[in-house]
Amino acid sequence: MRQFQVPQFIDVEDKIIGPLTLKQFLYLAAGGALITIARALFLPLIFYPFALACFALALALAFYKVNGIPFPKVLLSALSYFSKPHLYIWKQEEMKEKKSPTTLTNKEGQQLKIPNVAESKLDDLAWSLDIKEKLQR
Numbered sequence: 139m140r141q142f143q144v145p146q147f148i149d150v151e152d153k154i155i156g157p158l159t160l161k162q163f164l165y166l167a168a169g170g171a172l173i174t175i176a177r178a179l180f181l182p183l184i185f186y187p188f189a190l191a192c193f194a195l196a197l198a199l200a201f202y203k204v205n206g207i208p209f210p211k212v213l214l215s216a217l218s219y220f221s222k223p224h225l226y227i228w229k230q231e232e233m234k235e236k237k238s239p240t241t242l243t244n245k246e247g248q249q250l251k252i253p254n255v256a257e258s259k260l261d262d263l264a265w266s267l268d269i270k271e272k273l274q275r
Contacts, residue, residue: 162200165210169196 151159158166173189180188202209 158200165199166196169193169199172196 151161154160155163169192172192176185176188176192198209199213204212
């Protein structure tokens with residue numbers, strides 16, 4: 139019988155360009171390209187804060203993880219959260235009256251009270267059937 143090698147670390151991305159994965163390299167290259175274009179377009183007073191922000195964003199996208207989740211995924215989740223409308227409405231519900239306990243009789247003729255333990259009729263029925271089985275044994 140032939141034996142095959144099974145990959146061990148399938149969740150780790152391959153290092154393609156030096157110590158960087160392809161995604162990390164592309165994030166850093168895009169940040170560098172954006173800074174290079176900004177150098178040609180902006181005055182030094184505007185360029186340096188913009189370049190610092192682009193550099194920090196490129197580093198965060200390439201290397202930073204929030205609780206083990208990559209920063210691009212966190213950033214996309216945050217953008218989708220803030221772009222969708224939010225409307226939270228709370229309606230107070232009135233308290234339901236509790237039902238009176240039902241009664242059962244066992245083999246000796248004693249009456250047993252069965253309290254209502256659940257809100258749904260199906261749960262009440264299942265619970266009472268379990269009790270009736272135990273009483274008949």
